[in-house]
Amino acid sequence: MNNKQKGDLGEFIAQKYLLDKGAKIIESNYRIKTGEIDIISDLGGEIVFVEVKARSNNRYGYPSEAVNYKKIKKIINTANYYILKNNLYNKKIRFDVIEVYLNEDKINHIVNAF
Template sequence: MKNNKIKGNLGEDLACLYLTKNGYNILERNLTFKFGEVDVVAIKDNILTFIEVKSRSSLNFGLPSEAVDFKKVTKITKVAKAYISNTSLYYNEVSFDVIEVYLNENKINHIERAF
């Protein structure tokens, strides 16, 4: 379990570096409410983006994005609604993205508007 936490943190760090290099402003990391958590909240071009980061060192358990199931999507959307209702940010639209981090390949796949 500890190893997975380390991989997850590394993946989130790499995802945030990628996002920053691509013009996103990171607003929150590990945004948590009692009913769920979102890895990253960022904004770019007036699009408020909630991002789930999934990291893998192998594909033994499938593609990283396949781990974002209906239950996870439901939790992320609840967190997003709570965040939006508690902020006065200006934005034009909301996006839900998934970032796949392939640790052994040093590769990132950003799936915009994943759900």
């Protein structure tokens, strides 16, 4: 399985996990010129921007460690555009990271990751 396939599988698993928690998936793979957000969901009236990181193992570190300053900046800029475009000023928002461990059938949901 190549990295693209792992990423797609991780996002599918993360979406199912969010749906099971009662979230509504608004967008997936929301992409503009400046960046991409893996999942945008509504969870209890709160808009949640989710970055998904999937790994087969943690040999090279935890998946969330790949969400560095540069990546965070891109996600926030993309989210700001989404909020502006969709007039979501009065909505509560947060940024989460979901780690998916493919070989362990394990998910780690980091709420308010940044």
